Amino acid sequence: MAAVSIRNLAKRYDDNEVMRDINLDIEDGEFVVFVGPSGCGKSTLLRMIAGLEEISDGDLDIGTRRMNDVPASKRGVAMVFQSYALYPHMSLYDNMAFGLKIAGKSKAEIDAAVQHAAKILHIDHLLDRKPRALSGGQRQRVAIGRAITRQPSVFLFDEPLSNLDAALRVKMRLEFAKLHDELKTTMIYVTHDQIEAMTLADKIVVLSEGRIEQVGSPQQLYHHPANRFVAGFIGSPKMNFIDGSVAAIQAEGVQVQLPGGGLQWAAVDGSTLQAGQKVTLGVRPEHLNIAEGQAALQARCTALELLGDFSYLYAAYEGSEDALILRVPDSLDPPHGSLLHLAADPARCHLFGADGQALPRLASSGAAQRQH
Numbered sequence: 001m002a003a004v005s006i007r008n009l010a011k012r013y014d015d016n017e018v019m020r021d022i023n024l025d026i027e028d029g030e031f032v033v034f035v036g037p038s039g040c041g042k043s044t045l046l047r048m049i050a051g052l053e054e055i056s057d058g059d060l061d062i063g064t065r066r067m068n069d070v071p072a073s074k075r076g077v078a079m080v081f082q083s084y085a086l087y088p089h090m091s092l093y094d095n096m097a098f099g100l101k102i103a104g105k106s107k108a109e110i111d112a113a114v115q116h117a118a119k120i121l122h123i124d125h126l127l128d129r130k131p132r133a134l135s136g137g138q139r140q141r142v143a144i145g146r147a148i149t150r151q152p153s154v155f156l157f158d159e160p161l162s163n164l165d166a167a168l169r170v171k172m173r174l175e176f177a178k179l180h181d182e183l184k185t186t187m188i189y190v191t192h193d194q195i196e197a198m199t200l201a202d203k204i205v206v207l208s209e210g211r212i213e214q215v216g217s218p219q220q221l222y223h224h225p226a227n228r229f230v231a232g233f234i235g236s237p238k239m240n241f242i243d244g245s246v247a248a249i250q251a252e253g254v255q256v257q258l259p260g261g262g263l264q265w266a267a268v269d270g271s272t273l274q275a276g277q278k279v280t281l282g283v284r285p286e287h288l289n290i291a292e293g294q295a296a297l298q299a300r301c302t303a304l305e306l307l308g309d310f311s312y313l314y315a316a317y318e319g320s321e322d323a324l325i326l327r328v329p330d331s332l333d334p335p336h337g338s339l340l341h342l343a344a345d346p347a348r349c350h351l352f353g354a355d356g357q358a359l360p361r362l363a364s365s366g367a368a369q370r371q372h
């Protein structure tokens with residue numbers, strides 16, 4: 001087991017800088033998830049940690065050792081890729097034993113390591129089979145098993161579940177959580193699936209265009225996104241953003257004037273704002289409500305998606321093509337085109353300045369407190 005420390009890391013391909021200013025501390029035993037849109041640098045960062053990509057600038061330490069110039073095989077890490085990369089002509093046993101044989105381990109050592117890994121992953125009854133006689137999920141287990149046998153101090157996973165169907169992904173997600181519970185080894189896991197990120201991570205690292213946007217627990221990122229990018233990226237369906245301007249500032253929050261002239265309070269610290277300034281209100285679909293009394297915003301229902309227990313209602317308002325999304329009870333069935341009066345609990349509102357940075361929230365819903 002080992003901690004990982006990354007200081008001012010950068011990556012260039014020729015003159016093209018694809019990652020910059022990466023600073024990150026991963027604690028010993030932590031489960032850290034890298035998320036971000038395709039092309040943001042998740043795999044590149046993981047591969048630099050693994051030793052599969054050269055580090056252009058900065059420092060990488062694993063444990064107490066600087067690893068920049070240490071070859072991949074000597075870093076004490078094991079990586080599992082999206083494609084399983086098993087040897088088709090070898091049995092599962094031999095697939096898992098291969099790395100240890102190359103490393104010159106004894107037969108007894110190899111057997112103990114393979115049996116141990118196979119047991120953890122529930123594939124101990126399949127060890128004689130060839131990869132082609134396995135399902136996708138079982139194959140991925142073998143790839144994970146191969147990593148476990150190496151007893152790495154850090155596991156690196158690059159979208160390990162992306163090739164599996166949805167039901168199997170859910171199942172394997174739980175297995176990853178159990179695996180971490182059992183091994184307690186530092187794990188770094190790359191995904192673009194934010195449900196995987198939210199459910200697995202002790203700590204999520206949100207990346208965009210080669211930079212870290214925010215690092216925090218799933219709860220911190222959900223309740224206290226630092227900026228519009230993170231606010232829009234974490235949460236599904238994504239947060240609604242409504243442009244407005246500051247109408248009033250008080251100790252308990254900021255009053256925002258929305259399109260159509262309606263007013264909505266947001267429980268955020270507005271001490272850096274001035275009346276009249278442009279801001280963007282953020283409200284998640286699960287927190288935007290159809291109001292009984294005074295509405296902050298009027299919108300017309302454009303579509304309804306029934307999802308069983310609840311529905312997603314889409315609505316458009318004057319001056320915006322972007323549809324709003326509300327999560328509503330399944331009993332609610334407004335006619336197409338009907339006018340809706342919308343409002344939100346101020347404690348559930350987010351507010352962003354013109355620079356996209358979030359204003360500190362005063363009331364925190366859930367246990368998460370803002371951490372600086």
Ligand code: ADP
Binds near residue numbers: 018038040043044
């Ligand atoms: P992600 O895994 O988040 O989808 P990657 O880490 O694969 O993103 O890529 C990050 C950026 O680096 C992208 O812009 C990609 O085009 C670029 N990149 C990755 N590998 C290479 C390479 N071998 N040569 C040049 N550019 C690369």
Ligand code: MG
Binds near residue numbers: 042043044
């Ligand atoms: Mg990738």
